[in-house]
Amino acid sequence: EDQVTQSPEALRLQEGESSSLNCSYTVSGLRGLFWYRQDPGKGPEFLFTLYSAGEEKEKERLKATLTKKESFLHITAPKPEDSATYLCAVQGPGNQFYFGTGTSLTVIP
Amino acid sequence: NAGVTQTPKFQVLKTGQSMTLQCAQDMNHNSMYWYRQDPGMGLRLIYYSASEGTTDKGEVPNGYNVSRLNKREFSLRLESAAPSQTSVYFCASSAGTHQETQYFGPGTRLLVL
Numbered sequence: 001e002d003q004v005t006q007s008p009e010a011l012r013l014q015e016g017e018s019s020s021l022n023c024s025y026t027v028s029g030l031r032g033l034f035w036y037r038q039d040p041g042k043g044p045e046f047l048f049t050l051y052s053a054g055e056e057k058e059k060e061r062l063k064a065t066l067t068k069k070e071s072f073l074h075i076t077a078p079k080p081e082d083s084a085t086y087l088c089a090v091q092g093p094g095n096q097f098y099f100g101t102g103t104s105l106t107v108i109p
Numbered sequence: 110n111a112g113v114t115q116t117p118k119f120q121v122l123k124t125g126q127s128m129t130l131q132c133a134q135d136m137n138h139n140s141m142y143w144y145r146q147d148p149g150m151g152l153r154l155i156y157y158s159a160s161e162g163t164t165d166k167g168e169v170p171n172g173y174n175v176s177r178l179n180k181r182e183f184s185l186r187l188e189s190a191a192p193s194q195t196s197v198y199f200c201a202s203s204a205g206t207h208q209e210t211q212y213f214g215p216g217t218r219l220l221v222l
Contacts, residue, residue: 004151031209032209032210034210034211036213041216042215042216043113043199043201043213043214043215043216044152044199044213045213046210046211046212046213049210087151087152089152089211091209094165095140095142095157095159095165095209096154096167096168097142097152097154097211098168099144099151099152099153100151101149101150101151102151
């Protein structure tokens, strides 16, 4: 069964305390892996797309990496404005997309 | 550019009532999608349209119908609403030319009593 699992479910960090979020998947025929940020009451906001194992993308304090079975979203020296839910999605064959349930990140000043 | 817009933002229905959720995008994207988001379940794909004139079922299509009115607009219809359809509904679009990054609308919050 195609599945996307994110861990941890929730993460509390002190401002400046770096950490990583995990997204593992069992979707066959991966066509792309996507990271989104979602603020309360809003739609997901696109962050990164990764297509092949070994690929890395960076944006400000965020860095996404991809292996054959999982992806990591590394957050370096986070700030309170980085608090949000981070969603991982995987595209399988065709236009089928599978989302994880997200990691809720809280950064404490 | 407005990106992806959805109407209404919030709706309350009684069981058995019908309604249509509207979605439009101004990015000239080929593909459009409808998702529902429930606590602890993540986003689940209801229907998608790879291009104008085509629609396909996603993971949870039962109880819904869709119409790809033109390249810009993709509507989701609930013919006879049920309490199990209480959810937040998101529309998304992507270029659809081997670039499937999806851009989401702000969502419609639906409560079925």
